Amino acid sequence: MSVEDDKKELEWPMDKVRSTFINFFKEKHGHTYWGSSPCVPVDDPTLLFTNAGMNQYKPLFLGTCDPALPMSKLTRATNSQKCIRAGGKHNDLDDVGKDVYHHTFFEMLGNWSFGDYFKEETIAMSWSCLVDEFKLDPNRLYASYFGGDETTPPDLEARDIWLKYLPAERVLPFDAADNFWEMGATGPCGPCVEIHYDRIGGRDAAHLVNADVPDVIEIWNNVFIQFNREADGSLRPLPSQHVDTGMGFERLTSILQGVDSNYDTDIFQPLFEEIRILTNAPRPYGGKVGPVEDIGFIDMAYRVIADHVRTLSFAIVDGAVPSNDGRGYVLRRVLRRAVRYGRQNLGAELGFFSNLVPKLVEIMGGTFPELIERQDYIISVVREEEESFSRTLDKGLQKFTDLASNEDNNGVFSGKDAHYLYATMGFPIDLTELMAEELGMTVDKDGFEAKMKEEQEMSQAAHAEKMAAGSGKDMRMVAEQTSHLVHTLSVPATDDSAKYTTEVLDGSIVKALFIGRGETEDQIGFVDSVTKESSTVGIILDRTSFYAEQGGQTYDTGDIVKVGDSATFRITNVQLYGSFVLHLGIVIDGELSVGDSVSCSVDYVRRRPISSNHTMTHVLNYALREILVNRPAAEGKVSTGVNVDQKGSLVDEFKSRFDFSWNGQLTPQQLADVETLVRDQIVKETPVDCFVAPLADAEKIGALRAVFGEKYPDPVRIVAVTPSPVTEILANPQDAMWNGYSVEFCGGTHLTNTKEAEAFCLLNEEGIAKGIRRIIFVTLDDAKKAIATADEFETRLEAASKLDGGDELEALVKVLSMECNSLVVSTVRKTSFRETIADLLKKVMAYKKQRMAGMTDEIKAKAIAAGEVTDGNKVIFRFDFGANAKLGKNVATAFTKKITDKAIMIISADSDADRFLVLAMAPKGVDVDCKAWCNAVIEGTDGKGGGKKDSAQFTVPDISLLDSAIAKAEQW
Template sequence: MEAPPDWPSARVREEFIGFFESKAHTPWPSSPVVPVDDLDDVGKDTYHHTFFEMLGNWSFGDYFKDGAIAYAWQLLTQVYKLPTDRIYATYFGGDEKAGLAPDTESKDIWLKYLPNERVLPFGCKDNFWEMGDTGPCGPCTEIHFDRIGNRDAASLVNNDDPTCIEIWNLVFIQFNRESDGTLRSLPAKHVDTGMGFERLTSILQNKMSNYDTDVFMPLFDAIHKLAGAGIQPYSGKVGSDDVGKVDMAYRVVADHIRTLSFAIADGSRPGNEGREYVLRRILRRAVHFGHQKLMAKQGFFSSLVDVFVRVMGDVFPELKDNEKKIKDIIKEEEASFENTLAKGYERFKKAADAVKENGGAVLSGQDAFVLWDTYGYPIDLTEVMAVDFGLSVDMEGFNVSMEEARQKARNARYKAGGKSIVLDANATSQLRNQGLASTNDSPKFQHEYIAVW
């Protein structure tokens, strides 16, 4: 058995919080965000996640570039004791077209800590932060770490190389982007930073991947116990080395149970529309991979909640407080999808085999729509299965079928007299003058879970 790490993940987090508390910072609870732009990539490699933890420090006018960089350097090199010869820093190198000058202030500060060849300029894409077309913005400086060492890794920085990774982004909010596109200096300058907790933990535990740390290994051990006979333990393989996509399935299942547990604890739940459908997609993707690649039995996914809460519950008490609700909702959703999972897969396989027998390479949009409409398969899951068969999906045809179904539903509502009733300000005022009480909308904002038997 591998010895416990000198830097268990809990200690990594505690040292970060303690360091900034010693610098007169006030700790605040975390804010949950579920990024789904890269959902299809989660599991394929060892660094994408739908849920990750970000450590950060902020300053609202108390200190700026010099202080932020000094704190970062002190924490990384004196507390975490990262070797300084493997640290690279980037700064904003300017953009003539946008009329933006280089951030030479950040560069000069970094040159107090690092040699010139490890202080690198980049453009707007990597080193100028904006939240939209208008609003606060400014240059940023990123800290990258070379996992290998004893080499010149400058060319690997910002080059999507897993051996030289960004670990901390310090954003210097000093401008406001006006509606006409111009930049106006802010009266007070602020600092907003974000450091990848899992990435830092992997470095301190001398692991080449976030998934190899003690953040994930308890989940992988639990998943292996639930997997079918002959399924090997997680080994960190990717691409063609990952025969049968077994390790990909481990990563998908572990990542997705983390995401869903936090989302449900915060009041969300899987559903058919908008953000709720994102959670349903995530859940069904995990259940599919568990059954098809790990040969797990029905109900395996919800049983992982206990393990995850045991690992993270002390740090995030909302998980413990809502453990039963989390497990019940996932169990209900899992059972609902499992009812059609096998039949849907057979329907897909039949259609995919027919395409290949006829020398085709594209699954029809109509077949993909039937899987979505009848069997509950999210379209991105159908795309994943199609890749396994060497096929793509006719997305244009799928979207046409979806729109036709929506139009039929609209027509049915119209025939049934289901027109929307719109009350303008005059109408609502008249009703109020007649003494009609306003509708109490408060129950729809209460996220209580109701068990239906």
């Protein structure tokens, strides 16, 4: 039965549930539909994954949203948000499969108010949505509210509103853990009301609310953001009150479809059937739980695999890939957990997991078309990771079984063994813990961590706000500060349009002075004047020519000087908070006060390379797509299924770093072609035009390159590296000729013509995660210096190539090889240099081989002569011909034929490889144990080799130990 057939049989198929919710708020209550943000956050480093519907609206709650963004105009919004809770603070990964209601990927239905309606309206809408729209039995609904604690009064307002809809015995108070929401240790927060549903009904289930009973579940949480949590723990009322709600889409669907579990809905059932087919599972999914009922953990495997393929597919399509750290490591754990269950519990063959992706796309692609667009890419990433793990899975499972069956373990799987599975078999510790739990064992986690050289970084990345060095003050501005500027100080938004000029800006007015959060009596941080004694301070002007850090481009530096006075403010950092540009730095001289007239003097010498690097980043972006995607397509080559999409950038005065999606290392020819194409744009002296246009018009440009998941203002600034102005592109947006140039949305500073970049040098290309590559390049003087360095080194290589294979070339190649590794030159030319050096090394080796062949007779004669004058039955012969064991054996054989009463030990240094050879041989009848002799000589050296009593040879990897080896040989 197809997915569509399944839906026809249901009164409430999942797509209808989702659309009904959204249309209720959109059409009946004036909400704007605001689509789901990616489940991999684009601009929030505090999160591993998007874990709630409110994540994308944080700038609105914090008062830091750029007023140019369309989001800033929102007052009411609704959507269904893609969420992942695996790793970090919110982590359900360990519980998935063990019960019938946990997920790592889920959808959160939500409605939001930004300073518009509040508690009365929210609760009324929620009640109407559930009872009138979805026809839920009101007798099965319960509401919980914040009952207060020793620091915060109860939310009696919410309670009283709920009493209009529910009897008192179903309106229940709970503590802050359940009914008070906070974004973090400080910041916006407030009480919430949760709506719970009793699946069974016909009873008093009040005592089961928040008791973690699957029959009485929370379905909707309404958060009232009305306070700001201060650093001292106190609550300060916010100037604007917001509403943030979230309802579990899967839970609501299960209720409407009349089933006991999310996994019994049409969201999961088609996946289960596909899993059964692909794995040839022992039986269909039966909803069983626990080792007694779910024998062999068959149903647990179904749940794990179905949940995890959703998580991986959405995470990959939104920009993450399995890797060794951060969110990538979480995804690797998720995939390996699913593959292990499929292989071990369902008997699946290699490749089953990636083959499940098309069914997921069929089920959810209609709502999330990005799955359809990138299905091949998802499959390729999953298949590669699945195959990598499968190579060691069977061996690892057997090793786990062997280790777990140790009679001495007393029910505890040792940390040492867990570390072995982690390091050797690629088993994450939580996978080992899960397998141990299935056997009734625990894992010695402390022992595991003690064995780890470095604990794997799993926590969410710390958000490092820029602060002036050494101040120790909190110079961030959040909702409290931006609200104070607007409502108390009446400071207008900063006009930063002059940031694109290259002249001193006179006549700016100081509108506010900030000395840090918690640094004033009211804790907000604004003062009327500052001096040198104020340490780090921040200035907000009515207009500025300084560029605030954003869009991957670093901030400007320079001076703000008081007009008609010597007061000078040294700018070391510039940050953007909502509509305000904050200039951070220190007062060098004099006093600066609110209302002062000042001039803005940007360090344009520093900005020039920044602008150059930024413009050429755009050109590089175009060149990568042209060389990797467009040209192969034009030549009829098969697509890899991977596009070249920007995944991040950092532009400063020293270099540009550009991250992009691509599977596999770029070939030397591809890198050469990219570098050539970028340099051609400089030679062609292509104009760079910037123009601000309505977003709707700009998005019609066929050649436009936009960053996936990025939010763009309306109107938006277009930067085009083309012979024609942007206005001409807008007049003919679908003209194919624009595909030959760079056209992007960008708010950064740029050159006016590519010729101003002067030079371009691609220094490095490397992989930073699965499917993500990074290029670093320089322009201007740094690029010219790199090119000159490469030219000089190439001249030296050419001179070396003219030498024969003698000792002079050998010494020169050693020097050139070491220098090449440290050269700051184009990676294209460095690759060529290494190839040339490799050819020269072959020439040197051929020379040395020829020289050694001619010296064999001489070496033999010297060895025999040494034997004739040496007393005793052992001869130690030192002659450096490298670690050539074949030559050494020839010499030793000739010696033992001529000198029949002595054993010989030959020691030869190989200075090229920093090693030496130890070889011993004894003629018949001579009582010398050659292997024992060699072992005594190499003891404590990490030497490797072997042999027998009459002949042995070893190589020692450290030539500095040669003299002590000779001494040991003599003493033995």
